[in-house]
Amino acid sequence: MNKRILKNDFLQIEYLTIGPRITGLFPAxxxxxxxxxxxxxxxxxxxxxxxxxxxxRLWHSPEAMPRSYIPDGGEVAITDLPDxxxxxxxxxxxxxxxxxxxxxxxxxxxxxxxxxxxxxxxxWPVELAPWAITQLRxxxxxxxxxxxxxxxxxxLLHNRQISLWPYxxxxxxxxxxxxxxxxxxxxxxxxxxxGYFNSPGWLAYWVDGVLFRKTFDVLAGLPHPDNNCxxxxxxxxxxxxxxxxxxxxxxxxxDSTQHVETWTVxxxxxxxxxxxxxxxxxx
Numbered sequence: 001m002n003k004r005i006l007k008n009d010f011l012q013i014e015y016l017t018i019g020p021r022i023t024g025l026f027p028a029x030x031x032x033x034x035x036x037x038x039x040x041x042x043x044x045x046x047x048x049x050x051x052x053x054x055x056x057r058l059w060h061s062p063e064a065m066p067r068s069y070i071p072d073g074g075e076v077a078i079t080d081l082p083d084x085x086x087x088x089x090x091x092x093x094x095x096x097x098x099x100x101x102x103x104x105x106x107x108x109x110x111x112x113x114x115x116x117x118x119x120x121x122x123x124w125p126v127e128l129a130p131w132a133i134t135q136l137r138x139x140x141x142x143x144x145x146x147x148x149x150x151x152x153x154x155x156l157l158h159n160r161q162i163s164l165w166p167y168x169x170x171x172x173x174x175x176x177x178x179x180x181x182x183x184x185x186x187x188x189x190x191x192x193x194x195g196y197f198n199s200p201g202w203l204a205y206w207v208d209g210v211l212f213r214k215t216f217d218v219l220a221g222l223p224h225p226d227n228n229c230x231x232x233x234x235x236x237x238x239x240x241x242x243x244x245x246x247x248x249x250x251x252x253x254x255d256s257t258q259h260v261e262t263w264t265v266x267x268x269x270x271x272x273x274x275x276x277x278x279x280x281x282x283x
Contacts (some may be wrong), residue, residue, distance in 0.1 A: 006084060006103060010110035012101065012264060016053075018088035020076050023055035025212070027110060027265045031211050031276045033205075035135040035239035045069045047093060054135050054239065058099045058116045060128040060226040061245055067095050083107065096122020110265040117258045120251035129225050130246040130259035134214065135239040136186070140207025140234055141280055142240060143272065144182040145200040163227045165193035174235070174282060181276050183283050184233055186240035195229035195243075201233055203242045204272065206280055211266045214242060216259070222247035 002017040003024070014024025025033045037054035044050075045066035051073060059068055070092045080088040084104035091098045110222040116130045151159040164170065172192050176183040182194070186205075199220065204213040216230075224230050224247050232243040246259035269277040 002083075004078075004228075006105050008105055008107055008110075011105065011112065013105060013112060013180060015087060015103065016076075016084070016134055017078065018073050018075055018100060020089050020235055021053055021055055021057055021072070022101070022103070023053065023115075025056075025263070025268070027210055030208070030210055033136055033210065033265070035137045037135065037238055040238065043069055045071070047071055052135075056114075056132070056134045058101055058118070058155065059131040059133055060095070060118055061131040061248075062129075072099070084112075091121040095126070096120060096124075097126065097128070107190040107275070111262060113260065113262045115258055116261050117256055118251070119256040123253055125250050125252050127248055127250045128257075129248045130257055131225075131243060132214075132216075132245075132259055132261050133241055135241050135245045136205050136212065137207065138186045138188055138235075138238070138240060140186050140205050140240070140270055141283055142184040142186060142242065143204040143206065143276055143280060144184070144194075144196070144231065144233060145198065145202060145273075145276070146178075146180055146182060147197070147199040148180055161196060161228065163195040163229055163232075168192045168194060176279075179278065181279055183279060184235065184240075185283065186235055188237040191234070191236050193232065193234040195226050195232035197224065197228050198231035198244075201242065203233075205240070206269065209267060211269055211271065212242075213264050213266075213271060214244065215262045215264075219247050224248060240265065 006013040012026040035051045035054040042049035048071045050069040077088040088100040098119040100117040151157040174185040201218040202215040233243040
């Protein structure tokens, strides 16, 4: 598979000519922040083998087998932009969904904006949510900001909810639950997944002196997958995933839906709130 590169003075991004997939995020003078799973075993499906590969990908939620795992090893259409590129895959067999990722790299800072688009090329309506999944290498700490403040004037309604997957152990030693920030140490223990509605609109990962942070729009009041989750974390034996999700939307034939993330990379924790910096330093 061929790789191509976008870069400025601060970041280098590698993307594949299949997918669409992003496989490299290199801060200047630093190794790849993204996990490399190019040698991992494929997942067999009724549509053929699905190769995880690592890096960043676009899926549609809710997750299901085989719909979520339809192989994406075909060539993408590539459109060059003055500040980036558009990667567009073929229409998926079975689902009728076509995936597009637009990558725009800032000229003067370590920042990249990704616009994820799902298009319904099928013959019937489909309800789904764009799901942006970033696989990061192990060894760091994930930072999940929690909602704070009242959900109503009187403070009588709940303001937080957490979804746990069947294999997630609530006493997992890698997990630190706190009122304002949840931390997770990305070590290769048994699989773990947690999701919630993230009203601050960002997720972060601190590894080897580098902070990766992704931000996204918060669309409260609209239905989201997985018990109303717009943010999720998964950790497996080879990687940690930071995932953001748009609201569920019914796409009629020919319709599309978008989800935008902005990634920033920094060499310190200064972009985090002071309380989060202290928790990470002491975790």
